[in-house]
Amino acid sequence: MKKTIAHIYALGDQAITIEWSSTISEEVNDQVMHSFHFFQIHPIEGVTDMIPAYSSLTLLYNPTIIRKQAMGGSPFEWLKKKLAALTVAPETVAQETAPIIVPVCYDTSLAPDLVEATQITRCSIEELIALHTSKIYKVYMLGFLPGFAYMASVHQQIQLPRKANPRKLVAAGSVGIAGEQTGIYPIEAPGGWQLIGQTPLKIFDITKEEPCLFKPGNWVKFEAITLEQFHQFNAA
């Protein structure tokens, strides 16, 4: 694999970030995922958390533990050196390729911005649904809320700007678009994405051992369901 580590910087005194690029691209994000998965398989002792993002990976660390490995030297400098020397062989990475199927009801009663979205995009509701369900999206990163997956890229024709005035409350399961990104609100929360549908799936469930449906690097495909199917989904 090509080594294109552009920039390693301190994110305060207990976190370090590797940034490959300042653009969003699948290739750059693949590099993030390779490194993220590599450190999941080969953890560095003292690294307590990882935050993979579009084009960067942040490692949070316990400086006391890192300092021991650094023989008393600077924990940051030790980690920086280690990361700079890193070359991740793609074969060490287990890729999950089968997409997670997410049923979405695009009925206007569950999609408060759908009509507006058709006006912005000059697509009919049917066209918009067809375009949104036509692609398999990549989970580039999670953030904002527990289990909130940033997926991309939606078809150019249905890319929508964020709402000028974010909603105070967005229902859990709401499917939204913001620019080239699409995502699902895992829990009720304030939000500014254009809401075009709703899934009956539980995206975030605290009673489960793995509470989040999506992981970084997953693939997701939306499938349109009717309002009736939506209501039957959790009744069944």
Added chain:
Amino acid sequence: MSITIIKAGLFSTVQDTGRKGFQHLGINPNGAMDVLAMQIANLLIQNKADEAVIEFFYPAPVFRFNTAAFIALSGADFVASINDIPVPINHPIFVPENAVLSFTKKQSGHIGYLAIQGGLELNEWMNSYSTNTRAGAGGMEGRALQKDDELKLKASAIQKNSQSQLQVLPWMADTKGLYQTQSLRYLPGNEFSLLNTFSQQFMTNAQFTILADSDRMGYRLKGPALKSKKQIELISSGVTNGTIQLLPSGQCIVLLADHQTTGGYPRIGHIIQSDIPTLVQQSPGTVIRLIPVNMETAEKINTRQGQYLQQLKNACTLQLNAYHRH
């Protein structure tokens, strides 16, 4: 073996040192805002340093001990009393059965901690007792404590020996060396260089006022509007406890325990971890000063603070062992 919440207080939650290992899923760390005070309260009564404690703001909660207990208070001094007898913070205290712990006044600090020997009998969520109110998980049913909540206690030495007298043990944890009395220190962030000359100049010895709408997610700072040299669009990436984000309005926010895991605003700096406890103990309206330090200095300060905490731990153990032998 339990305590009852007689009065809820402003925002009282169960917290430990935080939820680690799940930030890649967008699950934020939570945990005590002032991890030093939390640990000191635990160390005073020979709990594990990361045992879950109750964190509270002012107006503070009122607790009834349905069983005798061994406790310590640390962090803010809200002038505590047990059965109307004043008790100090940073001392181990024997509490008799049916005693009521209440607080009368916000004397110093902003966030108080109550540790109980043995700890609280709760279920962990994702390896932590910390309350994530947004997810509705962890701590007491994933929410702030309410009136009439009953929190079960794990067994402790004192419950077995059932002390019947209120007793404040004579030694105290000297926390002075842990908190910063002068300027708070920060490491310039990755986007610091994008600030314009005035803003960079200002940040060499910055003065801000903590705003009223500050909470566990972050403290908002009021100061002159800071600006970048040119409009910058950033791609979302990791942020952490202490990150100083520059909002589009030109105002800053310091991210704290309940912060989101990622953000897209310029990160102009990061409060060093050692100074976060000092920051969070400042109430809204307080003026704070920020000065930049380099990594070497930040790491030195951290090491020194760690050593001080270790000494404090040893001293607490020594005192308690001597007391028990007595």
